[in-house]
Amino acid sequence: MLDCDVCVTGAGIIGLSIALELHRRGARVTVLERGTALREASQAAAGMLAAKDPENPVELTALSQLSIARYTEFLVEIERLGGRPVPFQTSLTLQALEGNAFLESTGFPEGFSSGKLRFQQLSEWSLDPRQLAPAIRAAVEATPIRLLEDTAVQTVGESKDGVAVQTNAGEIRADRIVHAMGAWSNAPVKPRKGQMLAVKMPHGVPIDFVVRTPEIYVVPRLHGPRAGQVVIGATVEDAGFSTTTDAASLASLRAMAAEFLPVLADEDACPVLDQWAGLRPFTPDYLPLMGWADGSRRKLIATGHYRNGMLLAPGTAKVVADLLEGKESVVDLSAFSPSRFLEEQSKID
Ligand SMILES: Cc1cc2nc3c(=O)[nH]c(=O)nc-3n(C[C@H](O)[C@H](O)[C@H](O)COP(=O)(O)OP(=O)(O)OC[C@H]3O[C@@H](n4cnc5c(N)ncnc54)[C@H](O)[C@@H]3O)c2cc1C
Structure with a gap:
């Protein structure tokens, strides 16, 4: 049976x-x-x-x-x-494109700086x-x-x-x-670690869109128990099954995110609320x-x-x-x- x-x-x-x-x-x-x-x-x-x-x-x-x-x-x-x-949570992503040509940021959301990258607006959910x-x-x-x-x-x-x-x-x-x-x-699948942190959404600078470059992304939570948090990720590491986080990696993620959303560099305005790591199934x-x-x-x-x-x-x-x-x-x-x-x-x- x-x-x-x-x-x-x-x-x-x-x-x-x-x-x-x-x-x-x-x-x-x-x-x-x-x-x-x-x-x-x-x-x-x-x-x-x-x-x-x-x-x-x-x-x-x-x-x-x-x-x-x-x-x-x-x-x-x-x-x-x-x-x-x-x-x-969101329906707009600012996606960095290949190449370094500067794109006028007219029309981009308040508080966002495109730095030296070109960005495109994508309709995408999170x-x-x-x-x-x-x-x-x-x-x-x-x-x-x-x-x-x-x-x-x-x-x-x-x-x-x-x-x-x-x-x-x-x-x-x-x-x-x-x-x-x-x-x-089983092989050939391997764990690939990703570390992330969540910081407090800065007062007065609402972030209601995702920012994504090849290195980092910034994903706000707008609804539910984590509304008011901004998630910044993520490292890509071959570290076996370890899910530890380290301060240097998290600081580096925050610094890269602040290149596009400068307010995220301000640790008083955006204190860390959480940090974690997970294992992506990689082939x-x-x-x-x-x-x-x-x-x-x-x-x-x-x-x-x-x-x-x-x-x-x-x-x-x-x-x-x-x-x-x-x-x-x-x-x-x-x-x-x-x-x-x-x-x-x-x-x-
Ligand atoms: C930091 C990070 C950020 C990510 N961001 C995104 C994102 O923005 N968008 C996106 O689409 N994806 C994202 N991903 C990827 C996404 O999380 C994974 O692709 C997805 O969760 C994989 O789901 P899964 O069910 O295969 O694996 P898991 O959620 O890991 O589940 C596998 C389960 O199998 C169980 N298991 C293992 N061995 C056994 C066993 N012998 N017997 C019984 N059970 C077993 C485990 O305990 C586990 O619960 C991210 C991943 C990470 C780590």
Whole structure:
């Protein structure tokens, strides 16, 4: 007797978005989480839905657009199930462009200085991942999805009717399994640390837009419990699974942000309210791993979303649920094939 139709491993935004979509389509879902749901990368993120970031690999375009098209519906469904609204925080991004030519800042918001860079205004949303996390949790808890926390996946084997998942808390039998363990997924996925800080929004200089350069971003919180904070991020570090922060890195982020929003240099006007680090699931070509892991079509992988997991979650959930229903993906997944690193993987194993 199977415990569920689909077992999802990892309760970050990717795993839980997939679980909610599968539940919506009538599947019996169990999610296994080695710690507490949504405590890792998915609550460390800045929350930009950065579909138009010129730094994104071009292969992400279709999945990004699919996600953006589904985002409002995704948040409405989360609120319908769990009763917690998740508003978009901002809808404008000032994006630095390649090259150093000075662009007249006429029309740019008050308090903003374009310095030596050229900036473009983009219509793009952001949200607060720390507002989204409890909302997703409430939505999941309002469904029959079984979320088993403190339950670490140890091995996955085949059984006569599906897969047998061994955990520290016993065995789970499922028809199919989806691996969504973020930075803790197998090679070639690696953790890439990002440190961030949140400072108080300066009085009298309302920042209601995102500023993004290749080095830093500034993301204000305008609604909810963190309204009045400005998040400044983020470092990109290969530091194993360490999530420590250090004063020098955070000071450097603040100084770079102040080049464009000079008021952020003023530590009295904008004191530090919080600081943290999270682990992005990184792959060598900066693209996710999405698709079947084996010929038997029992194991699917959905991980490696690196800097864009918040953005890509609703699109990933649709694609994964379609594959599990035997449908074609609506976006071309060839660049995301889990088998593209097989050679490298066998060297590592
Ligand atoms: C500083 C920073 C800023 C970011 N900013 C943005 C942003 O602005 N926009 C954006 O789109 N993205 C952003 N990201 C990226 C985004 O946060 C990630 O891509 C996304 O959270 C990945 O989600 P996930 O569910 O794959 O991973 P996670 O949220 O890390 O979840 C993986 C889960 O798997 C669990 N797990 C691991 N091993 C096991 C096991 N053996 N058994 C069971 N469970 C296991 C973990 O405990 C964890 O809960 C940022 C990331 C960081 C760190």
